Amino acid sequence: MTDWVVTAIKSAGWSVKLMSSIGTHPMRLAMERDGVREVVRIYIWNLTHGGGHRSKHEFRVQITGIESFELEPDGKTLILGWSDDFGAFAAFDAGRRTGALGSSPSIQVLETTLKAGAADGAALQNKGEGEFALAVRPDRLASYVQHQSAAHAGDIRSILADPESEHNSDDQVIDAAVADISEHRFGSAEELEQRRAILERIKALEGEVARLKYAGGRGHNNPPELLPAEDIAAVTELEEEASSLKGELAKVEPDVARVGRSARWFRQFVNAWRRTKSEAVKFGGKVADKARDKAAELVIATVIGGAAALGHIVNLAEGLVQAIIKWLGLV
DNA sequence: GATAAATCGCCGAGATACCT
DNA sequence: AGGTATCTCGGCGATTTATC
Structure with a gap:
């Protein structure tokens, strides 16, 4: 670790x-x-x-x-x-x-x-x-x-402090990089290296998604008991987004705007998840830790308790956004 | 196969919570 | 209030697992 x-x-x-x-x-x-x-x-x-x-x-x-x-x-x-x-x-x-x-x-x-x-x-x-x-x-x-x-x-x-504003500034960085389309330099060693780093992160992400989907089912797709349906839908969307990004990066000259949109998508995904999770934890307001734990437990158990993979997915998605931003700076 | 790290099971002192 | 049960904290050492 x-x-x-x-x-x-x-x-x-x-x-x-x-x-x-x-x-x-x-x-x-x-x-x-x-x-x-x-x-x-x-x-x-x-x-x-x-x-x-x-x-x-x-x-x-x-x-x-x-x-x-x-x-x-x-x-x-x-x-x-x-x-x-x-x-x-x-x-x-x-x-x-x-x-x-x-x-x-x-x-x-x-x-x-x-x-x-x-x-x-x-x-x-x-x-x-x-x-x-x-x-x-x-x-x-x-x-x-x-x-x-x-x-x-x-x-x-x-x-x-300021997680949201930091994340919003990520969006600005992405937009700025995408807007600056004057000349893209593909194929430098550094660029290819960073592209590989992104693909590695996607791979890790896909691995975690697989773990989440098959958790507890021993080969059987068993997410409904693990997570609410809308969460499964979100994770499935994430899989699709990851796969499409992978396809784009496999090209000799990827569409920078599309990669940028992908980065924003993952940014949104991370923000949304962290919002719902922290709301669940804060649910109890000012009551003592124990009561707060109990109140939040039902909501949150499915989110991070039983499904450790989901916490990982969010963290990995965060890293993926940072890796894409770095790449956008290189091309 | 040696060594370090991780995991596991259990202990006892002291603090805290709970009950009557 | 007083007694009791439970929890927290830090401890020891055995066993399993990973690494070189």
């Missing part, structure tokens, strides 16, 4: 230079965007349920392979857990975990937090004594790195 981190940061428009090979503990990298540079040390494990009789709403990372957490001098240190099922990272405060570690210590996070983070982009969990843990969706990870200290002090406003 270390590559998920790199993918997530790149998707947010940062360039990433690895300072250690992928998969090492800790992994170190430098990320740069608009003249801002961050050196980041990353500890990451999978989030698992602890097993045994503990609450099924509780997940954790189990720290292995290191003696203690060491903070990155002149940089940021991340302690992350990745959950495939929720499509979100858990992020813990490294500044509070610098002491000696036991033989296999663990750090916990609640299911509620992960769900809310997947829906809203980021969510807070008060662990008491002034410590805050977060759940962060991949597209907000870079933002979390930037605002890490505020986040662990309990303020995630800057991480949550």
Whole structure:
């Protein structure tokens, strides 16, 4: 899952230079965007349920392979857990975990937090004594790195800020690129490379769609029990859009306007899904977490609970949009 | 086949919720 | 209020799985 981190940061428009090979503990990298540079040390494990009789709403990372957490001098240190099922990272405060570690210590996070983070982009969990843990969706990870200290002090406003306006600006970038049709340069190594990157993302997307459609059915197409009919319709549309984009990119000289329309379509898809999901999570308004969880559970269980693939699909579609935008900049 | 990582099962202290 | 049940949190170590 270390590559998920790199993918997530790149998707947010940062360039990433690895300072250690992928998969090492800790992994170190430098990320740069608009003249801002961050050196980041990353500890990451999978989030698992602890097993045994503990609450099924509780997940954790189990720290292995290191003696203690060491903070990155002149940089940021991340302690992350990745959950495939929720499509979100858990992020813990490294500044509070610098002491000696036991033989296999663990750090916990609640299911509620992960769900809310997947829906809203980021969510807070008060662990008491002034410590805050977060759940962060991949597209907000870079933002979390930037605002890490505020986040662990309990303020995630800057991480949550302006997703819509950012997305709208995506639309403007797409439109501008498409409008600028003076001369398209196809066939450069860079362009072909980016085209390949897009196709790879489409492939991953198709894989997730297949997983979603066949989930639980052992070969039988069983989505009605998994998802409401209109969601299936949306995912089917997404399949069609992906397939048509694939066809266009296979051409020697793709129709840039069509690719642009495709990017906008995926942008809309991501926006729409994230809107419905966050509405479901916010449904309970100001009531306590538990009640909120219960109220949202019915609505959201079908969306991200049972069907982890759908969360993935939305995240992958987000990455696809970014990849297309980059390509539009190259042609 | 060795090593690291992931997964699993269980424990006990302390906090919190619940009931009468 | 007091007692009890349940949950949270951090812990240990065994076993399984992945990687080189």
